[in-house]
Amino acid sequence: MNNLSNRSSEFFGNQSEGSNLLWQYVQSLNPETIAHLSKxxxxxxxxxxxxxxxxxxxxxxxxxxxxxxxxxxxxxxxxxxxxxxxxxxxxxxxxxxxxxxxxxxxxxxxxx
The missing domain is CATH 1.20.5 (Single alpha-helices involved in coiled-coils or other helix-helix interfaces)
Incomplete structure (x- = not known):
């Protein structure tokens, strides 16, 4: 179980730069845009x-x-x-x- 825990922390701790850019973009969207994309x-x-x-x-x-x-x-x-x-x-x-x-x-x- 400890090995699995280490793997998941490695996975989430070392995300690629591309996914970080996507996450930053999503976080920069205003609530109206998110609501429009979600509908x-x-x-x-x-x-x-x-x-x-x-x-x-x-x-x-x-x-x-x-x-x-x-x-x-x-x-x-x-x-x-x-x-x-x-x-x-x-x-x-x-x-x-x-x-x-x-x-x-x-x-x-x-x-x-």
Whole structure:
């Protein structure tokens, strides 16, 4: 156990310069920017909802009394899956925005 403790302190104590720069950048952001980055887009929410309904089943609640029973471990896995989907979708949205921006810049350069 002591060896594991030493490894974790080595890992966290000797972080690379790049991760320190990222951490410094995140700390420099104002609360409004952090709130904006933390809020999922409506499109991402819809995709995650469809994914969860696909996993759990999608009977309309106004016509059916549905109860889902699971274990704590499986519920944790479902939450982790939803979170990872959210991170993935956020990154995909950012990439799409960057690509649109670059295409606009390229078309402006070619047009001038």
């Amino acid at each position: 999922p887009s409506p499109e991402a929410v819809q995709v995650i909802e469809r994914n969860l309904v696909g996993m759990l089943g999608g009977l309309p609640h106004e016509h059916f009394d549905v109860t889902i029973t699971t274990t704590r471990e499986n519920l944790g896995r479902l939450l982790a899956s939803a979170m990872m989907s959210g991170y993935f979708l956020h990154n995909a949205e950012q990439r799409m925005g960057f690509e649109k921006y670059l295409q606009a810049v390229e078309s402006n350069e070619n047009g001038n």
